[in-house]
Amino acid sequence: MRALIFVEHSNGVVSENAFEMLLLAKSIGAECHGLICTGDAGAAQALGTQLTGFDAVSAVADPTVGHYNPEAVLIALKAAVETQAPDVVMTSYSTAGVDLAAGLAVRSERPMLGYVTDLELNSGGLSATSQVYGGKLTAKTDLPLPAVTTVMPGARKAGSLSGAAPAVTMLKPDLSGARTRVREIITPDNSSGVNLGNADMIFCVGRALGGTEKLPLAEALAAALKAELAGSRPVIDAGWLPKIRQVGKSGTKVKPKLYLMAGVSGAPEHLEGMESSELIIAINSDEQAPIFRKAHYGTACDMFQLIPALTERLNSGNS
Amino acid sequence: MHIAVILRLNPVLTDELELTEGGKDIDREWIGFELNPMDDQALEQSVLLKEAHGAKVTAIAAEAEGGERLLRTALARGVDDVLLISNKKDDDAPPPSSRARTPLLVEAIKQVKPDLVITGILSTDDLYGELAPQLAACLNWPQASAVSDVRLDGMVLTVRQEYAGGMAALIEMDLPAVIGLQTAASPPRYVAGSKLRDLLNTKVPEMEASAEFAEDLSEATTLNLPDTSGGAEMIEGDAKSVAARIHEILMERGLV
Numbered sequence: 001m002r003a004l005i006f007v008e009h010s011n012g013v014v015s016e017n018a019f020e021m022l023l024l025a026k027s028i029g030a031e032c033h034g035l036i037c038t039g040d041a042g043a044a045q046a047l048g049t050q051l052t053g054f055d056a057v058s059a060v061a062d063p064t065v066g067h068y069n070p071e072a073v074l075i076a077l078k079a080a081v082e083t084q085a086p087d088v089v090m091t092s093y094s095t096a097g098v099d100l101a102a103g104l105a106v107r108s109e110r111p112m113l114g115y116v117t118d119l120e121l122n123s124g125g126l127s128a129t130s131q132v133y134g135g136k137l138t139a140k141t142d143l144p145l146p147a148v149t150t151v152m153p154g155a156r157k158a159g160s161l162s163g164a165a166p167a168v169t170m171l172k173p174d175l176s177g178a179r180t181r182v183r184e185i186i187t188p189d190n191s192s193g194v195n196l197g198n199a200d201m202i203f204c205v206g207r208a209l210g211g212t213e214k215l216p217l218a219e220a221l222a223a224a225l226k227a228e229l230a231g232s233r234p235v236i237d238a239g240w241l242p243k244i245r246q247v248g249k250s251g252t253k254v255k256p257k258l259y260l261m262a263g264v265s266g267a268p269e270h271l272e273g274m275e276s277s278e279l280i281i282a283i284n285s286d287e288q289a290p291i292f293r294k295a296h297y298g299t300a301c302d303m304f305q306l307i308p309a310l311t312e313r314l315n316s317g318n319s
Numbered sequence: 320m321h322i323a324v325i326l327r328l329n330p331v332l333t334d335e336l337e338l339t340e341g342g343k344d345i346d347r348e349w350i351g352f353e354l355n356p357m358d359d360q361a362l363e364q365s366v367l368l369k370e371a372h373g374a375k376v377t378a379i380a381a382e383a384e385g386g387e388r389l390l391r392t393a394l395a396r397g398v399d400d401v402l403l404i405s406n407k408k409d410d411d412a413p414p415p416s417s418r419a420r421t422p423l424l425v426e427a428i429k430q431v432k433p434d435l436v437i438t439g440i441l442s443t444d445d446l447y448g449e450l451a452p453q454l455a456a457c458l459n460w461p462q463a464s465a466v467s468d469v470r471l472d473g474m475v476l477t478v479r480q481e482y483a484g485g486m487a488a489l490i491e492m493d494l495p496a497v498i499g500l501q502t503a504a505s506p507p508r509y510v511a512g513s514k515l516r517d518l519l520n521t522k523v524p525e526m527e528a529s530a531e532f533a534e535d536l537s538e539a540t541t542l543n544l545p546d547t548s549g550g551a552e553m554i555e556g557d558a559k560s561v562a563a564r565i566h567e568i569l570m571e572r573g574l575v
Contacts (some may be wrong), residue, residue: 071461095480099462099464102418109457114448115446133330133336133444134332137542137544138449138542139541140543142536144536144539176352177352180463180493181490182489184488185492212508226379234356239505243485252484253483265332286333294550295550295551296551297551297553298550305558306561315564317570317575
């Protein structure tokens with residue numbers, strides 16, 4: 001069994017998800033190969049030294065993939081798959097993973113399974129557990145090999161394995177045909193003074209808030225708590241709160257002492273951004289909401305009655 | 320400039336989900352369906368591009384049920400044309416996945432001949448692969464997912480691709496291309512019920528695809544309701560008593 005893991009990195013540091021996938025692949029006894037795409041050979045070598053526990057590492061070092069380029073990296077990944085013939089290709093459930101896995105599956109004529117949280121060996125290949133329908137259901141799939149997967153962040157607790165990092169083998173696929181170019185890298189704008197990443201307490205509202213006319217209720221509770229007000233992706237997409245206040249996969253990852261949330265279902269993309277919070281209290285009228293599997297405390301009480309009641313309680317208790 | 324926007328129906332996830340016997344599908348008898356929220360963003364972005372650049376927009380769907388209503392909504396929102404792909408799958412089978420539908424959608428795209436295809440980055444049931452990268456792979460077009468801004472300049476497209484931690488990049492692609500949209504430049508617009516009623520009798524053109532559904536792993540998948548044991552300690556009662564308990568928890572932890 002051989003696994004090829006697409007290794008993401010940022011600012012010269014290998015992403016945690018590479019080690020999570022490594023541990024998942026090791027749990028099924030796989031020989032683990034890593035693939036790095038970066039701008040030059042020096043950067044590839046520096047990243048390679050971080051990959052302790054991998055059995056082999058290959059790299060594509062080319063200015064075209066100096067920053068993540070969806071088309072060029074797909075060409076590089078497909079070339080690595082053709083060279084190394086892995087039984088299972090693993091990408092994280094990230095922007096790159098979404099770009100790459102399904103496209104690779106079609107181009108390499110392999111089956112693909114997304115949102116994977118666990119893998120086990122079975123007689124014909126692998127048995128995979130996935131999340132589906134926004135995390136409300138799990139799916140068990142007999143996965144024939146060879147296959148392509150996207151693995152949910154947190155599928156295994158990241159941790160490096162002992163041993164030396166393997167030497168990096170350079171691959172030189174032809175990337176000249178890419179019709180995609182990276183023009184500018186954009187870093188988060190923190191000029192507003194909002195920094196959810198440093199907040200001790202966060203009150204997050206979800207789609208069930210219903211609209212901006214209900215925002216004063218949420219703002220009053222956030223003020224009573226002395227918490228930062230945050231929103232899930234639908235709240236930001238609807239324009240009810242600015243992007244800087246988004247928690248989740250495409251927003252900010254947070255780890256506050258208190259994460260109070262109302263009307264947030266707990267889709268995997270949101271959990272990825274807040275599941276390490278020290279205390280999670282969830283308010284959601286849907287008792288099947290996946291957030292109740294992660295929260296420490298929960299209530300199905302109507303949020304529009306509870307939010308003012310809690311605000312009043314806090315204000316009277318704090319005075 | 321011609322844009323095709325692909326629209327899908329999704330179950331309403333705030334409804335309680337139940338499984339069919341054997342766990343091969345959710346019980347669709349009593350559950351509501353809505354335009355996939357990510358496709359809703361794709362629809363809005365397509366109409367915004369039409370308004371900014373004079374592009375023509377064609378909405379395409381491949382739904383066995385509800386497709387006509389879905390596409391009439393798209394017309395009300397401002398698309399120019401619609402096309403419904405006849406869905407020939409066995410009535411008793413679960414609706415085909417994004418992976419299964421891809422060849423039919425590719426056939427429709429080749430008929431419509433757009434310069435740009437936009438769809439939502441994901442649908443909550445696309446377990447066997449998201450649609451945008453699969454369409455791009457079949458068409459051999461460039462693709463980017465998690466897109467939140469789309470700019471057109473002739474036959475060059477610039478998109479903002481979002482990454483974890485609020486990072487992003489501006490990515491330039493030669494057209495034709497496919498994008499998996501995460502967020503439109505402005506929220507989906509409201510459409511008055513009267514506008515929808517005016518379109519009730521509008522005929523939605525259909526095409527009979529000659530392509531077959533692609534194989535996926537749906538036959539090898541069983542759905543389960545997750546084990547909820549070990550989850551949150553639930554606080555019962557009216558708003559006042561729940562508020563009191565939450566306040567107590569916060570005080571115990573020294574948070575207030």
